[in-house]
Amino acid sequence: MNQILEWLFATPLQVEIISIWIVTGLIIGLVFMVHRAVKNADVMAKPTGLVLIGVLIVQTFSNITKDNMGANHYKNYAPYVGALALYLFISNISGLFGLAQPTANYSVTLTLALITFFLIQRAVYRTNGFVKFFTRFFDPHPAFFVMNFFGTIAPLVSMSLRLFGNITGGTIIMMLFYSFSGYIASFVPVIGQFDFIGPLIAPFLHAYFDLFVGFIQMFVFISLTTVFVGNELPSEPETN
Numbered sequence: 001m002n003q004i005l006e007w008l009f010a011t012p013l014q015v016e017i018i019s020i021w022i023v024t025g026l027i028i029g030l031v032f033m034v035h036r037a038v039k040n041a042d043v044m045a046k047p048t049g050l051v052l053i054g055v056l057i058v059q060t061f062s063n064i065t066k067d068n069m070g071a072n073h074y075k076n077y078a079p080y081v082g083a084l085a086l087y088l089f090i091s092n093i094s095g096l097f098g099l100a101q102p103t104a105n106y107s108v109t110l111t112l113a114l115i116t117f118f119l120i121q122r123a124v125y126r127t128n129g130f131v132k133f134f135t136r137f138f139d140p141h142p143a144f145f146v147m148n149f150f151g152t153i154a155p156l157v158s159m160s161l162r163l164f165g166n167i168t169g170g171t172i173i174m175m176l177f178y179s180f181s182g183y184i185a186s187f188v189p190v191i192g193q194f195d196f197i198g199p200l201i202a203p204f205l206h207a208y209f210d211l212f213v214g215f216i217q218m219f220v221f222i223s224l225t226t227v228f229v230g231n232e233l234p235s236e237p238e239t240n
Contacts (some may be wrong), residue, residue: 014105015100016100016101016102016104016105016108018099018100019091019094019099019100019101019102020091020102020108022094022099023087023090023091023094023099023102024087026090027083027086027087027090030086033050034050034051034053034054035054037049037050037051037054038050038051038054057082057086058078058082061078061081061082061085061222062074062075062078062082064081064222064223064226065077065078065081065226066078067226068223068226068227068230069226069229069230069233070230070233070235073230073233077119077226077229081222081225081226084112084221084222084225085218085219085222088103088112088163088217088218088221088222089214089215089218091103091108092167092210092213092214092215092217092218093210093211093214095171095174095206095210096206096210096211101167101171103163103164103167103217104164104167104168104171105164106160106161106164109159109160109161109163109164109167110156110160110164112159112160112163112221113155113156113157113159113160113163114156114160116155116156116159116224116225116228116229117153117155117156119225119229120155120228120229120232121133123229123232123233124136124232127232127233127234136148137149137152155224155228159221159224159225162217162220162221163217163220163221166213166217167213167214167217170209170210170213171209173205173209174202174205174206174209177198177201177202177205178195178198178202181195181197181198181201181202182195182197182198184197185197185198
């Protein structure tokens, strides 16, 4: 036991772990604040403030989930999709507040992709049963086993690497920009002692790499999650 504790304390703590705690704490705090506001709100009054924010968030992600999973299944997945979207968006833009972006750590994106992967396999199992869950790898012929196997794990690899690569790429580009702007500013006498070029251009780059890309990557991830899982759920009867 002592050896385990010594190993835990001797292992360097990744800086993203602190960001994960902060982002998670912010989301939990936001949820409790919205819950309290909704609980105390007048049901006959027009939603405002935190109540309006909560309504918009619930409606938005419920609609996204419903469109891709159907009216019979979306209620089971919408809460997770909403929580996932909040976590991804806040994590992706956390670099604007001086935090190390959790999604710039592959262990985080891989874990989130694993959750989606298990949800997909769960849907396949519940829709097709135990036998077809395994025999699908040999359909339509045993020679297709390798192709079917890699096709099954493809979403896990692609989703985790796409999110990680885009967020990490933006972080690297901003680091290179600040280094370059500081180098260029050093050639200017007197005021070149500090980087005066970076603060003039950086807001536009942050608006793209942090806000825009962060939002797009969040939307892509939750959309792929709902689409991949929805494709494996039982089809719903068409309504006239």
